[in-house]
Amino acid sequence: MATVELTADNFDEVVARGGTVLVDFWASWCGPCRQFAPVFEAASEKHPDVVFAKLxxxxxxxxxxxxxxxxxxxxxxxxxxxxxxxxxxxLPAAALDDLITQAKALDMDEVRAQAAAAEAAQQK
Structure with missing residues (x-):
């Protein structure tokens, strides 16, 4: 699956679609970014149910x-x-794959409950 190019105009729309979205913040002058790009692209082919986006x-x-x-x-x-x-x-390919697998496996009702509890505790 091809990656999506993120901009200020489409960022919220892409991230708000639901499901899992991975964002790679990068720059063309960045050597580690250029080295990571093929790993990110390969993961996008391996996980077609995830949106892979680059900013x-x-x-x-x-x-x-x-x-x-x-x-x-x-x-x-x-x-x-x-x-x-x-x-x-x-991230090396194996670590990125593990991160994606963990994100997919999360119980999002539990994550939302924990986020709500943390927010409530901050407001006290």
């Missing part, structure tokens, strides 16, 4: 700023609108 931090600095991207590549996983993971660093 060029140079072309879309406002979106990168919203997510406080300070180091690239950064991989972000969103499932059903819930941010599950966001860490800088290029």
């Amino acid at each position: 060029d931090t140079e072309a879309q600095p406002q979106v990168a700023a919203v997510f406080e991207i300070r180091s690239i590549p950064t991989v972000m996983v969103v499932r059903d609108g819930q941010l599950l993971y966001a860490q800088p660093g290029a």
Whole structure:
């Protein structure tokens, strides 16, 4: 499956579709980003039920700023609108596959309940 190019205009639409979305924050000048790109692309072929999206931090600095991207590549996983993971660093293929498998296996009702409880605790 081809990756989706994210911009400020389509970011919310792509991430809000539901399901699992992996975002690769990258830039063309970044060596580790270029090394990670084939790993990300191969994972997109292996997991056709996941949306794989790339956001060029140079072309879309406002979106990168919203997510406080300070180091690239950064991989972000969103499932059903819930941010599950966001860490800088290029992942090896096996680690990326494991991350995807874990995200798919999560009980999202439990994740939403935990997020709601954490938010309620912060407001006290």
